[in-house]
Amino acid sequence: MKTWIVIGGAALQCLVLAYMATERELIFRTGRTIYLRTAPIDPRDAFRGDFVRLDYEIGHATTNQSRDGLRSQKQDGSTRKDIKVYAALKMHGDLASLDYVSDRKPADAEVVLRGRAGQGGANLSIRYGLEAYFVEQGKGLDLERGRSEGEIQIPLEMEVAVSGNGKSVLKGHRWSPIGIGLAIENDEQTATNNLSNRTVTNRVVVAATLTLMNASSNAIAVVDLPQGKSIDLGPDTIRGWSRNNWAWTSADQQRPAPTDADVHVLKPGEKYSIRIDLRDPQWFVRQGKEPPRAITGLGEWSDQFRLFYRPPAREECRQLQHANLIWHGNLPSRAFNGGGRVD
Amino acid sequence: MSLQQLHQWIRGEIDLWSRDGLVSPAQAETLRRRYPVAESGTAWGMIVFSSLGAVITGLGVILLFAYNWHAIPKFAKLALVLGTLAAVHGLGLRLFLASARFRNLGEGLCLLGTMLFGAGIWLVAQIYHIEEHFPNAFLIWGLGALVLGLVMPSIPQAILAAILLTTWCGVERIEFDTLMLAAPLLLAGVLGGMAWWRKSRLLLGVLLLAFTISIIFTLPDIDHHPWLIFCTILNLGVLWIALRFLVRMYGRFPESAPVFGIFGWTIFYVTLYLLCFPDMHRHILHIEHELTGWVRVAWLAPFILTLLAWLMVLWKRILVGNDPDPDAPGFEIYLAPLVVLLVLCGILWPATFGGWFLSAPCNLVLLAFALALMARGCRQTQPGAAITGSILLIALAVARYFDIFDSLFIRGLVFIIIGAVIFAEGYLYARTKKCKIT
Numbered sequence: 001m002k003t004w005i006v007i008g009g010a011a012l013q014c015l016v017l018a019y020m021a022t023e024r025e026l027i028f029r030t031g032r033t034i035y036l037r038t039a040p041i042d043p044r045d046a047f048r049g050d051f052v053r054l055d056y057e058i059g060h061a062t063t064n065q066s067r068d069g070l071r072s073q074k075q076d077g078s079t080r081k082d083i084k085v086y087a088a089l090k091m092h093g094d095l096a097s098l099d100y101v102s103d104r105k106p107a108d109a110e111v112v113l114r115g116r117a118g119q120g121g122a123n124l125s126i127r128y129g130l131e132a133y134f135v136e137q138g139k140g141l142d143l144e145r146g147r148s149e150g151e152i153q154i155p156l157e158m159e160v161a162v163s164g165n166g167k168s169v170l171k172g173h174r175w176s177p178i179g180i181g182l183a184i185e186n187d188e189q190t191a192t193n194n195l196s197n198r199t200v201t202n203r204v205v206v207a208a209t210l211t212l213m214n215a216s217s218n219a220i221a222v223v224d225l226p227q228g229k230s231i232d233l234g235p236d237t238i239r240g241w242s243r244n245n246w247a248w249t250s251a252d253q254q255r256p257a258p259t260d261a262d263v264h265v266l267k268p269g270e271k272y273s274i275r276i277d278l279r280d281p282q283w284f285v286r287q288g289k290e291p292p293r294a295i296t297g298l299g300e301w302s303d304q305f306r307l308f309y310r311p312p313a314r315e316e317c318r319q320l321q322h323a324n325l326i327w328h329g330n331l332p333s334r335a336f337n338g339g340g341r342v343d
Numbered sequence: 344m345s346l347q348q349l350h351q352w353i354r355g356e357i358d359l360w361s362r363d364g365l366v367s368p369a370q371a372e373t374l375r376r377r378y379p380v381a382e383s384g385t386a387w388g389m390i391v392f393s394s395l396g397a398v399i400t401g402l403g404v405i406l407l408f409a410y411n412w413h414a415i416p417k418f419a420k421l422a423l424v425l426g427t428l429a430a431v432h433g434l435g436l437r438l439f440l441a442s443a444r445f446r447n448l449g450e451g452l453c454l455l456g457t458m459l460f461g462a463g464i465w466l467v468a469q470i471y472h473i474e475e476h477f478p479n480a481f482l483i484w485g486l487g488a489l490v491l492g493l494v495m496p497s498i499p500q501a502i503l504a505a506i507l508l509t510t511w512c513g514v515e516r517i518e519f520d521t522l523m524l525a526a527p528l529l530l531a532g533v534l535g536g537m538a539w540w541r542k543s544r545l546l547l548g549v550l551l552l553a554f555t556i557s558i559i560f561t562l563p564d565i566d567h568h569p570w571l572i573f574c575t576i577l578n579l580g581v582l583w584i585a586l587r588f589l590v591r592m593y594g595r596f597p598e599s600a601p602v603f604g605i606f607g608w609t610i611f612y613v614t615l616y617l618l619c620f621p622d623m624h625r626h627i628l629h630i631e632h633e634l635t636g637w638v639r640v641a642w643l644a645p646f647i648l649t650l651l652a653w654l655m656v657l658w659k660r661i662l663v664g665n666d667p668d669p670d671a672p673g674f675e676i677y678l679a680p681l682v683v684l685l686v687l688c689g690i691l692w693p694a695t696f697g698g699w700f701l702s703a704p705c706n707l708v709l710l711a712f713a714l715a716l717m718a719r720g721c722r723q724t725q726p727g728a729a730i731t732g733s734i735l736l737i738a739l740a741v742a743r744y745f746d747i748f749d750s751l752f753i754r755g756l757v758f759i760i761i762g763a764v765i766f767a768e769g770y771l772y773a774r775t776k777k778c779k780i781t
Binding site for chain 1: 421424425428429432433435436439440453456457460463464467469470471472473474475476483487490491493494495519521
């Protein structure tokens with residue numbers, strides 16, 4: 001009897017390992033595959049060797065993206081450090097972005113990811129257990145350095161298998177077929193300091209140029225709707241920590257239907273730029289019921305914004321000549337503020 | 344010369360007497376039975392070397408897997424680690440269960456198996472890029488070692504379990520601010536029971552250290568109440584001292600007394616020395632924020648336990664007068680619980696006289712301990728007590744070097760007196776030893 005108990009104790013260790021591996025392998029093989037955009041950070045683990053730490057866009061949720069119990073927790077600022085949450089994702093092709101996050105499992109979401117959340121400044125910071133990507137020793141540095149062409153950044157997209165209950169496994173990675181760059185035009189603005197009664201000159205942002213680059217080895221088409229309507233403006237929800245709740249005034253405006261003249265086919269390595277004048281009322285922002293105002297010279301440096309390249313949906317482009325070449329993902333620029341500072 | 348060595352020497356002599364015809368074979372046999380020699384002692388060499396070998400080999404395997412060769416397919420890596428784990432455990436258990444001769448080697452191989460189990464956890468995490476709450480890996484690893492330690496039963500496995508569970512508790516606290524009370528409960532309840540049952544002083548020593556560390560990791564709200572750490576360490580130290588006396592009077596494991604004694608007195612002397620500085624009372628040992636329910640429990644539970652244990656010691660040693668310990672120290676030991684009460688008063692009352700309200704009596708207590716230990720060391724020729732007393736006296740003089748003795752003349756005088764006292768102690772110690780021998 002005692003012999004069998006001792007053998008059982010040792011067998012238990014083997015079974016625990018086998019269970020851990022089998023559970024993940026099942027998700028790896030049968031789970032739905034999605035891609036999540038991320039930024040690689042660093043480092044090395046004493047037990048597991050080199051790995052790249054990943055900071056996902058869906059790892060940050062604003063107050064507006066928090067639902068159910070999380071909403072009330074966010075309002076009284078009492079979010080605990082480690083609570084179980086479910087992220088409802090919406091798909092843009094195979095690329096997923098965060099729709100909302102809740103402490104209850106969403107019934108209506110296309111894809112659900114399970115994670116653990118804690119307060120991260122003004123936002124919720126969510127960990128999905130996918131934040132480490134282990135690589136052979138010495139190979140992590142290439143991923144950390146990322147791919148960039150001058151000012152153009154090419155995002156890293158992680159391949160993830162998701163099970164029905166929201167558990168997930170990292171499968172691999174790819175680089176986005178489109179890179180994005182942001183150039184800011186600044187001007188000088190004079191103002192009087194109320195305390196010292198002296199005139200000071202401040203740098204302010206007046207315009208921005210968004211550059212899209214074909215980073216793939218095939219031709220890709222981008223869509224530039226008239227008056228910059230392929231571009232959205234929004235507060236930086238990815239890494240921003242401002243407590244001011246800015247909203248873009250033109251967020252709900254109808255966009256024109258795309259025509260062949262709006263479509264620009266880019267050869268591999270070719271770039272296309274779109275310039276927007278941030279003093280134009282089309283690009284104004286507002287807070288609550290306050291009157292709309294330009295980002296130009298907006299006071300607090302933590303009030304950061306991003307431009308998003310958001311081409312029309314696949315259904316809207318179906319009749320176009322180069323419909324099959326159009327990339328339908330959603331691509332954010334680097335963050336910038338009213339003082340012309342780019343992150 | 345140990346008793347075993349003495350018996351072996353006498354047995355050698357008996358063989359000579361028998362050969363020379365001084366005693367008959369029957370008489371020689373009767374004499375031999377009077378001086379028994381253990382057939383074989385604990386094979387400590389085997390245990391230590393096989394355990395060390397297992398731990399180092401296991402760490403090597405972990406680092407080897409950490410290299411993460413992409414050339415090896417993931418199923419090959421999994422098969423390698425699972426196969427090696429099963430093979431090492433299989434061979435280890437076969438040797439462990441088969442014969443007493445290879446029992447220790449088998450135990451060492453099983454320890455290597457548990458190290459490989461840990462390597463396997465990290466390897467699976469690496470293959471599937473798992474980053475879910477990493478302290479759980481230490482918990483699973485520790486529980487694996489704990490189960491095997493209990494069912495075999497194996498002291499090295501239990502020691503590994505104690506280290507891993509303490510690491511789990513610490514990582515949870517440091518990285519996630521989570522208090523894992525399960526860790527000290529498992530250490531005291533399960534592994535403590537095993538140490539008691541197996542009469543293992545080594546495991547007990549590891550557990551006392553692991554328990555003290557894990558209790559500190561589970562103290563609530565230490566950002567607002569840093570004094571709680573100090574009080575808990577002091578209370579535990581004084582509790583271990585009380586247990587040092589109680590285990591000699593009760594229970595089936597009186598050999599554990601020196602282990603409790605070493606840990607208890609070391610903790611006590613260090614904390615008492617820190618209490619000699621008035622800054623301790625001024626800056627740390629006072630309540631600044633409101634006490635929550637859990638802070639009260641964490642503070643008062645070890646305090647009450649310590650006092651109860653000392654009441655038992657007092658009752659047994661003084662009122663009943665039943666102390667089987669011939670080398671038991673004198674009445675100075677009762678100053679230890681007194682220091683616990685003094686600290687309680689210090690925390691409840693604000694730091695007066697620049698913190699000297701608490702530190703002045705603690706200086707006197709430390710001086711009393713130093714002198715008592717030096718005196719006992721000389722009287723009973725206990726070198727440990729004499730050396731500890733001398734160190735405490737020198738440490739006290741160093742502590743007061745700057746704030747009491749302003750003039751260099753007095754400082755010099757104090758050091759000359761202390762030097763003379765230590766010379767006198769050496770002389771008295773040597774003389775008492777000579778008297779005992781003659």
